[in-house]
Each structure stands twice: as structure tokens, then as C-alpha cells.
Amino acid sequence: DVKVTQSSRYLVKRTGEKVFLECVQDMDHENMFWYRQDPGLGLRLIYFSYDVKMKEKGDIPEGYSVSREKKERFSLILESASTNQTSMYLCASSLSAGGGETQYFGPGTRLLVL
Amino acid sequence: KQEVTQIPAALSVPEGENLVLNCSFTDSAIYNLQWFRQDPGKGLTSLLLIQSSQREQTSGRLNASLDKSSGRSTLYIAASQPGDSATYLCALNTGTASKLTFGTGTRLQVTL
Numbered sequence: 001d002v003k004v005t006q007s008s009r010y011l012v013k014r015t016g017e018k019v020f021l022e023c024v025q026d027m028d029h030e031n032m033f034w035y036r037q038d039p040g041l042g043l044r045l046i047y048f049s050y051d052v053k054m055k056e057k058g059d060i061p062e063g064y065s066v067s068r069e070k071k072e073r074f075s076l077i078l079e080s081a082s083t084n085q086t087s088m089y090l091c092a093s094s095l096s097a098g099g100g101e102t103q104y105f106g107p108g109t110r111l112l113v114l
Numbered sequence: 115k116q117e118v119t120q121i122p123a124a125l126s127v128p129e130g131e132n133l134v135l136n137c138s139f140t141d142s143a144i145y146n147l148q149w150f151r152q153d154p155g156k157g158l159t160s161l162l163l164i165q166s167s168q169r170e171q172t173s174g175r176l177n178a179s180l181d182k183s184s185g186r187s188t189l190y191i192a193a194s195q196p197g198d199s200a201t202y203l204c205a206l207n208t209g210t211a212s213k214l215t216f217g218t219g220t221r222l223q224v225t226l
Contacts, residue, residue, distance in 0.1 A: 033214075041218070042203075043203070048212075090157055104160065105157040
């Protein structure tokens with residue numbers, strides 16, 4: 001079974017703090033994704049990566065950056081957290097860049113920025 | 115830009131009923147379509163994936179269909195159970211590096 005884990009289930013941070021969200025997958029998947037989920041807006045793609053050290057912006061990259069130093073790990077960074085970044089953050093991975101593969105999701109991190 | 119709509123936003127049915135969830139999309143140039151389930155406060159679980167060349171996929175009591183020409187997909191759940199209560203999301207892959215565009219979901223409650 002594919003397993004995608006996220007470092008925290010719940011996180012409370014203050015405005016202006018630098019925040020790191022970590023995601024690890026154990027199935028040697030090439031693609032990894034970061035989404036945020038908000039009521040009424042659904043899931044929106046922040047960033048994705050199709051290989052180590054490769055990254056591409058999704059639909060809402062502003063205020064975020066990412067890091068993929070190892071194939072199994074994809075980090076989302078909030079350089080200076082703001083209250084409008086309070087959200088549920090979901091990480092996902094898929095096998096290859098071919099486009100036909102299922103995405104597997106982690107359990108999510110619920111972030112509250114005060 | 116691809117837009118994905120799921121109607122209704124919420125649905126309540128008695129146990130044992132068969133039901134259909136709908137997903138419509140504006141751009142038929144898709145690579146595949148996935149249906150996911152999300153339990154409250156949890157991540158997403160993939161239920162079914164339909165490639166663009168396929169018309170339907172089945173898994174147990176679930177059957178998903180795809181009609182690209184009309185921009186529609188349906189998820190049929192047979193003999194619903196309280197354990198089916200969750201939010202169901204459809205997502206379209208347009209083939210660009212496996213990026214998915216999600217609908218906002220249908221929240222299903224199956225009552226005893």
C-alpha cells in the first residue's frame with residue numbers, strides 16, 4: 001500500500017512566522033503535490049514537483065515556496081505566515097509524469113495562523 | 115480554463131437506497147477522471163479512475179461513468195450504507211504533469 005505521511009495533523013502559528021510542512025511518500029513516486037482546501041473553494045494546487053529539485057507553480061503559489069531535495073520528501077514553506085493562509089493542507093503523490101496515474105493523498109495538516 | 119461542478123452540494127438518503135452523484139466539466143480534452151472520497155478532517159481516498167478512452171469503471175458497489183462529449187461523469191452507489199457517508203469529489207486530469215482540477219464535492223449522508 002502506498003503511504004503518504006504529513007509531519008503534523010494540527011499546527012498553530014503566529015503571523016509572520018516561517019512555517020514548514022513536510023510530506024513523505026514511501027513508494028518511489030516521481031510526482032508530488034501540495035494542495036490547500038478551503039470551504040466553498042475546494043482543493044487548489046499550490047505547487048507540484050515531477051522530480052528531485054524540480055518544481056512548478058500551481059494555481060495559487062503566492063506566499064508559498066517548496067523544496068524537494070530527496071525523491072521521497074516534498075516540503076511546503078510559508079515564508080511569512082499570514083491569517084489568510086489558515087487552511088487544510090494536503091500533500092499527494094503519483095507514480096510517474098505520464099498523466100494517467102492515481103494520486104495518493106496524505107491525511108492533511110490543519111494550519112491555523114493567528 | 116477547466117471548470118468542474120458537482121451537484122448537489124449535499125445529499126441525504128436512507129440506508130439501502132441506490133444513488134447517483136454528478137460531476138460536470140467544461141473542457142472535454144481530459145486525460146482521465148478520478149472520484150475520491152473524503153471523510154471529515156481526513157485526506158482523500160481514491161475510489162475509481164476512468165481513462166479518457168473508457169466509458170466506465172466498477173469497484174464493488176461503485177460504478178463510475180464518463181461521457182466526454184457531454185462533459186459529464188456520474189458515480190453510482192448501490193445499496194447505500196451509513197459507512198458511505200462522506201464527501202465525494204471528482205477530479206479531472208488534463209494531462210499536464212498529472213495536475214488535477216477538483217470539483218467542490220457532494221456531501222453524502224446515509225441515514226439508518
